[in-house]
Amino acid sequence: MQLILNAIASAAVLAPAAIGFTLIFTLFRYTNFAAGALMTAGAFAAWQMNDLGLPIWLGGICAVAFASGLLMLSDRVVFEPLRGRSGGTLLLVSIALSVIIDNVIRFAYGTQIRAFDLPLRPPLTYAGLRFTPETLSVIGISVVATLAVGALLAFTRLGRALRAVADNPSLSSIRGLPVPRIEAAGILLAGALFGLSGTLAGLDLAIEPNLSWALTIPVIAAAIVGGLGSPLGAALGAVIIGLAEELTVAFISAPYKGAVGFVVIALVLLLRPQGLLGRAVERK
Amino acid sequence: MKLSRRLFISSAAVALTAPAYLRTGLAQSAPIVIGSMTPLTGGGGPYGPEKSDAHRAVVAEVNANGGVMGREVRLISEDSETNPEAAVRAARKLIDADKVSAILGTWASSVTLGIMPLCQEANVLQLFSGSSDYLPDGDSKGLIFNLQPLNKAWAVALADLAVQRGFKEVAFAGPKNDFAASMGESFAASLQALGGSIVGEPFYYNPGQASYRAEAEQLIRMNPPAIFMAGYVTDFIPVYRELIRGGFTGQIITLSFAVGPDFKDAVGSAADGILHGSPIPPIGKDSYDAYLKLVGIEPNGQVQNSYGCMAYDEINLCLLGMEMAKSTVSSDVAAAIRQIANGPGDRVTTFAEGKALIDAGKPMNYDGASSSADFQENGMLKSRDFALYEIKDGKDEIILTTTSDATK
Amino acid sequence: MDAYLVAILTTAAIYVILALALNMQFGLTGLMNFGVVGFYGLGAYSSGIMTETLGQPIVMGMLAAMIVGGTAGALVSLLSIRLSGDFLAIVTLGFAETMRLAFNNEDWLTRGPRGFLIMTRPVLEGLGRDATAWFILGVFLLVAAVVFVVFNRLAGSPFGRVLRSIREDDLVPATLGKNVLAYRLKAFVLGSSVMALAGSLYAHYVQTVTPDNFTTQVAVLVWMSLIVGGAGNMKGAVLGALVVTAIYEGTRFLAPLMEFLTPTQVSALRFIIIGTLLIVVVRFRPEGLLPERIVARPAARDPAPG
Numbered sequence: 001m002q003l004i005l006n007a008i009a010s011a012a013v014l015a016p017a018a019i020g021f022t023l024i025f026t027l028f029r030y031t032n033f034a035a036g037a038l039m040t041a042g043a044f045a046a047w048q049m050n051d052l053g054l055p056i057w058l059g060g061i062c063a064v065a066f067a068s069g070l071l072m073l074s075d076r077v078v079f080e081p082l083r084g085r086s087g088g089t090l091l092l093v094s095i096a097l098s099v100i101i102d103n104v105i106r107f108a109y110g111t112q113i114r115a116f117d118l119p120l121r122p123p124l125t126y127a128g129l130r131f132t133p134e135t136l137s138v139i140g141i142s143v144v145a146t147l148a149v150g151a152l153l154a155f156t157r158l159g160r161a162l163r164a165v166a167d168n169p170s171l172s173s174i175r176g177l178p179v180p181r182i183e184a185a186g187i188l189l190a191g192a193l194f195g196l197s198g199t200l201a202g203l204d205l206a207i208e209p210n211l212s213w214a215l216t217i218p219v220i221a222a223a224i225v226g227g228l229g230s231p232l233g234a235a236l237g238a239v240i241i242g243l244a245e246e247l248t249v250a251f252i253s254a255p256y257k258g259a260v261g262f263v264v265i266a267l268v269l270l271l272r273p274q275g276l277l278g279r280a281v282e283r284k
Numbered sequence: 285m286k287l288s289r290r291l292f293i294s295s296a297a298v299a300l301t302a303p304a305y306l307r308t309g310l311a312q313s314a315p316i317v318i319g320s321m322t323p324l325t326g327g328g329g330p331y332g333p334e335k336s337d338a339h340r341a342v343v344a345e346v347n348a349n350g351g352v353m354g355r356e357v358r359l360i361s362e363d364s365e366t367n368p369e370a371a372v373r374a375a376r377k378l379i380d381a382d383k384v385s386a387i388l389g390t391w392a393s394s395v396t397l398g399i400m401p402l403c404q405e406a407n408v409l410q411l412f413s414g415s416s417d418y419l420p421d422g423d424s425k426g427l428i429f430n431l432q433p434l435n436k437a438w439a440v441a442l443a444d445l446a447v448q449r450g451f452k453e454v455a456f457a458g459p460k461n462d463f464a465a466s467m468g469e470s471f472a473a474s475l476q477a478l479g480g481s482i483v484g485e486p487f488y489y490n491p492g493q494a495s496y497r498a499e500a501e502q503l504i505r506m507n508p509p510a511i512f513m514a515g516y517v518t519d520f521i522p523v524y525r526e527l528i529r530g531g532f533t534g535q536i537i538t539l540s541f542a543v544g545p546d547f548k549d550a551v552g553s554a555a556d557g558i559l560h561g562s563p564i565p566p567i568g569k570d571s572y573d574a575y576l577k578l579v580g581i582e583p584n585g586q587v588q589n590s591y592g593c594m595a596y597d598e599i600n601l602c603l604l605g606m607e608m609a610k611s612t613v614s615s616d617v618a619a620a621i622r623q624i625a626n627g628p629g630d631r632v633t634t635f636a637e638g639k640a641l642i643d644a645g646k647p648m649n650y651d652g653a654s655s656s657a658d659f660q661e662n663g664m665l666k667s668r669d670f671a672l673y674e675i676k677d678g679k680d681e682i683i684l685t686t687t688s689d690a691t692k
Numbered sequence: 693m694d695a696y697l698v699a700i701l702t703t704a705a706i707y708v709i710l711a712l713a714l715n716m717q718f719g720l721t722g723l724m725n726f727g728v729v730g731f732y733g734l735g736a737y738s739s740g741i742m743t744e745t746l747g748q749p750i751v752m753g754m755l756a757a758m759i760v761g762g763t764a765g766a767l768v769s770l771l772s773i774r775l776s777g778d779f780l781a782i783v784t785l786g787f788a789e790t791m792r793l794a795f796n797n798e799d800w801l802t803r804g805p806r807g808f809l810i811m812t813r814p815v816l817e818g819l820g821r822d823a824t825a826w827f828i829l830g831v832f833l834l835v836a837a838v839v840f841v842v843f844n845r846l847a848g849s850p851f852g853r854v855l856r857s858i859r860e861d862d863l864v865p866a867t868l869g870k871n872v873l874a875y876r877l878k879a880f881v882l883g884s885s886v887m888a889l890a891g892s893l894y895a896h897y898v899q900t901v902t903p904d905n906f907t908t909q910v911a912v913l914v915w916m917s918l919i920v921g922g923a924g925n926m927k928g929a930v931l932g933a934l935v936v937t938a939i940y941e942g943t944r945f946l947a948p949l950m951e952f953l954t955p956t957q958v959s960a961l962r963f964i965i966i967g968t969l970l971i972v973v974v975r976f977r978p979e980g981l982l983p984e985r986i987v988a989r990p991a992a993r994d995p996a997p998g
Contacts, residue, residue, distance in 0.1 A: 006497050013495070031778040081975055087778040088724045092915050093974055099912075100967040107960040111329030113521055113546050120554035123531045130531045205495060206521045206550060210329065213908075214494040217789075220782065249498035250505075254489045255460045255797045257498065262786025266771065269779055324956045325963075336955045361947065363959035368807070369905040372898050373703065377944050380696030394807055394902045401899040405821055418806055422900075460796055462805040462902075490793065 007242035012142035018222035018234035020193030026166040030090035036216030037101035042067040042198025060199040067195025221261035227275025315358040319378035326366030334592035368398030375399040385612040411598035431594035439470035452480035455508035459491035483508040500526030510535035561672035571633035575653035597652035705832035707933040709890040711917040717883035719923040722859030727784030730791040733906030735888025736895035743812040761888020769880040796903040807902035922980025
């Protein structure tokens with residue numbers, strides 16, 4: 001049980017970013033390896049605000065806005081001119097972008113490790129389960145965000161428009177949808193989710209520029225496992241990745257935990273290429 | 285092939301005539317070039333800047349007072365990226381393009397060992413801080429000096445502390461790197477010699493992960509009365525947080541550099557109760573305070589810049605060695621460093637004091653900011669001060685200082 | 693400076709070989725192998741184990757590297773044969789990361805994080821320091837030249853044309869009765885074994901290999917070489933590797949111009965410059981410095997070797 005709770009707590013950090021990743025993938029068909037860098041940028045933004053004296057939740061809102069703006073900026077400068085290029089090119093470019101963001105952070109903040117102004121406390125115990133208030137709020141925020149984004153995509157006009165554009169941009173355009181504006185909304189939303197995940201990661205881990213690569217892999221793994229294009233799938237994927245990691249450490253070998261994400265991805269791609277909750281995605 | 289032949293001949297010519305240059309007046313004014321290779325990015329990122337700052341500060345001061353042998357010292361900084369692949373490239377540039385006489389400041393043992401074949405081949409001196417027990421193996425020319433004691437020496441003192449506090453059963457955890465892996469072996473051996481034992485298997489994890497909750501949970505499940513954690517600050521902070529938040533109530537024993545100011549800022553009052561120890565700069569000693577003031581830090585009775593003070597000794601020893609040898613030829617400089625570091629002679633703590641003695645023709649014994657800096661034949665330290673602390677109210681409170689003898 | 697140029701050229705030669713190998717996989721066939729560094733590391737360790745642990749001569753080390761690299765390439769390729777595009781990229785990236793973890797954790801074989809010391813070198817005994825450096829460079833250039841000639845030949849052969857048609861659209865060659873999977877497998881194995889060969893050369897050149905030598909950063913540099921040089925064109929791959937090495941090494945010399953920055957900032961700036969350059973090239977010269985020219989030639993005399 002503790003294992004499952006821990007897996008959910010890890011998943012809560014990853015889930016919003018995985019949804020952001022899947023959103024970008026379905027809209028533009030590329031693997032954005034800058035996911036971790038955007039999260040790290042978000043974490044630093046939140047920390048900066050917290051350090052200036054703002055409460056963490058306000059810092060988190062700033063982080064959401066900042067990451068959103070940063071993704072928008074990078075899309076306008078980097079990705080937009082490259083629309084229609086192969087997925088490989090864009091993947092490579094996103095790695096380059098990630099290198100740039102990481103090093104801008106390092107340039108500005110150095111390599112010191114930072115943490116939010118938050119007391120470190122022993123856990124509460126309930127029914128044999130150990131948990132901390134932070135864990136609960138991380139899970140709570142994450143669940144709310146996931147459901148909200150899910151509802152947004154499922155029930156609102158914007159959500160339907162987003163899905164239509166993701167399915168077929170040219171058809172949507174013919175049907176009179178303002179495609180560029182809808183894409184922009186999708187980018188802002190994805191960026192906000194990266195920022196949120198970054199803040200949650202900051203609550204859970206140390207904040208340092210080296211974090212980004214370690215965050216990227218599980219986020220992408222969660223999105224693929226859940227099925228690209230499905231926000232709830234991404235959340236479920238995050239839980240599965242979290243659980244797989246817990247089990248590996250407990251029963252196989254802790255140092256190999258880093259490989260878990262990849263092994264799960266490989267298995268899913270081989271056995272059920274559309275992911276758990278995804279529809280078949282055209283792969284090019 | 286014509287071009288390469290010409291290049292070959294000209295490079296051979298340069299190599300052959302180099303000693304001749306040294307005797308001319310022209311060479312007297314040419315700067316002495318020294319490489320500073322520190323981990324500015326990667327896993328060592330938190331420790332690199334203080335090392336490179338120490339190098340820079342000493343060189344600036346020495347240059348302001350007339351340089352070494354009347355020549356200006358030029359320090360060239362490179363980033364090892366805490367990665368031997370990058371470090372080897374950087375070392376090639378330092379050795380072959382900048383023609384450095386020495387490379388100072390490497391930190392990770394993998395990096396120090398990685399560039400050692402190049403340095404040996406090109407007769408370049410290495411002064412560094414590293415604790416892998418394998419470091420002496422790569423040196424066949426007597427060109428290395430290590431300001432950090434090897435793992436074996438640390439483990440004895442820490443195992444002793446654990447047993448004194450009544451912990452005979454201690455679990456071991458650490459990242460899977462060179463440092464922690466050999467620390468684990470040494471600690472287990474030391475603990476056994478005192479009649480204790482390691483709980484379960486030594487637990488290694490992969491550094492640089494996004495989350496360490498699963499690892500912490502595994503340690504909690506082992507339920508040891510105490511855990512010795514040989515981590516660096518980058519992985520120690522998240523693992524420690526997860527241990528506390530997972531409800532671990534046993535004793536944590538760790539290494540002092542993992543629980544520096546960064547750590548205390550990050551975890552606040554939850555740091556209280558941690559036992560830690562490591563080779564320390566002699567707190568309150570004039571040479572250590574002089575170093576801190578040189579880099580703009582106020583001494584506060586706590587361990588600060590535990591790697592920076594070693595870098596301070598690296599550069600001082602290197603420059604004094606050149607001044608005394610009146611040469612930058614590495615074997616001469618290494619011989620001079622042995623005399624300067626081990627004495628006997630008058631105590632000196634800075635380059636300026638040492639230069640005065642050299643000018644007066646007197647012997648000296650360098651006493652450093654990190655230790656007394658006395659070396660064995662293989663370039664490893666003879667001994668170093670070692671302190672054990674307990675964190676109380678967010679401050680390191682000293683329990684015991686010992687001098688670990690590495691020659692035993 | 694001469695000795696430094698020799699050292700850079702030696703490193704560049706290794707990157708040339710890696711870029712050529714990747715060009716076989718990606719440039720010609722369109723297979724996105726982001727696990728370059730996995731095969732490279734496998735080659736380095738296989739070769740080291742062959743010469744040090746088993747005491748064989750260096751040629752055996754190189755051979756072992758190619759066999760192990762090729763076999764691993766075949767396995768990865770068979771596992772992910774139906775995947776294409778970025779999915780193959782992720783799987784191969786995962787392969788490389790898993791290999792690095794294995795190098796780090798299987799101490800009995802690789803000495804783990806302590807690093808594997810390699811005494812065997814591809815030189816004659818008794819040469820001086822400079823002569824040794826030149827000799828090694830010569831050996832590496834020779835290997836690079838052989839790889840270039842063979843791959844260039846293959847690219848122009850019927851085999852190469854089938855690979856190109858697979859890259860463009862695998863339906864066409866399939867309809868023409870070509871076994872697409874077998875061709876993809878061959879291209880991947882060929883590339884992987886040459887990457888492992890590069891790893892073997894590298895190991896005997898630097899003489900200490902640790903798991904940290906084989907991080908994704910190396911793969912990014914190789915990819916950068918290929919994209920900058922011009923994917924699909926073997927000459928482009930060579931040029932790209934030279935340009936990227938020049939940029940990577942050249943940015944070092946910027947440091948003295950920026951005394952007002954801390955060394956950490958200078959180092960960060962270097963990476964920012966490298967990342968930006970890559971994006972700029974992709975944006976403004978997507979076909980690379982030497983674009984691929986597909987010339988319809990009459991069928992070459994020699995059939996594609998397997």
